[in-house]
Amino acid sequence: xxxxxxxxxxxxxxxxxxxxxxxxxxxxxxxxxxxxxxxxxxxxxxxxxxxxxxxxxxxxxxxxxxxxxxxxxxxxxxxxxxxxxxxxxxxxxxxxx
Numbered sequence: 001x002x003x004x005x006x007x008x009x010x011x012x013x014x015x016x017x018x019x020x021x022x023x024x025x026x027x028x029x030x031x032x033x034x035x036x037x038x039x040x041x042x043x044x045x046x047x048x049x050x051x052x053x054x055x056x057x058x059x060x061x062x063x064x065x066x067x068x069x070x071x072x073x074x075x076x077x078x079x080x081x082x083x084x085x086x087x088x089x090x091x092x093x094x095x096x097x
Contacts, residue, residue, distance in 0.1 A: 002070040003079055006061040013071070014085040015051050016078055021067070028062035033069065042069075053077065 012021030023034040028033055033040040033048070040056065047055045059068030063065050065079060067079055071079055080088065 002057070002059070003073045005065045005069045005071065005081060007069055007081075008066055011041075012082050013069070014078075014082070015054050015071075015073070018051065019082070019085075020050060021082075022067045023066050025062075025064060027064060028068075029058045031058065031062075031067040045070075047072075052087075054079075068081045073089075 007013065007022045007026060009022050012019055014020070018035060020033050020035050020040075023039060024034040025031040029045070030043045033042060033050060035050070040050050042048050042056055042058050045057045046081075047057050050056055053074040054071065055074075057070045059070040069090040073079060
């Protein structure tokens with residue numbers, strides 16, 4: 001079962017420690033995911049590999065300003081929304097200080 005995240009342009013998610021973000025949204029079923037080096041066009045529920053064993057596609061219910069990013073990955077691969085990943089990193093750094 002896929003994890004579906006609603007993301008606006010420039011908002012993203014982490015796969016492990018690598019950040020991906022929505023670079024642009026063409027319509028509710030077509031958008032571009034980027035890792036800052038490579039762009040991954042996603043269209044009409046086509047599966048796109050963005051990392052080993054990590055597939056993204058367009059989820060249903062997106063709008064012209066919110067991409068519904070469906071992420072399919074094994075359970076051992078951590079996937080975090082930007083804001084949760086960054087908060088978690090701050091907490092981890094605080095606990096080691």
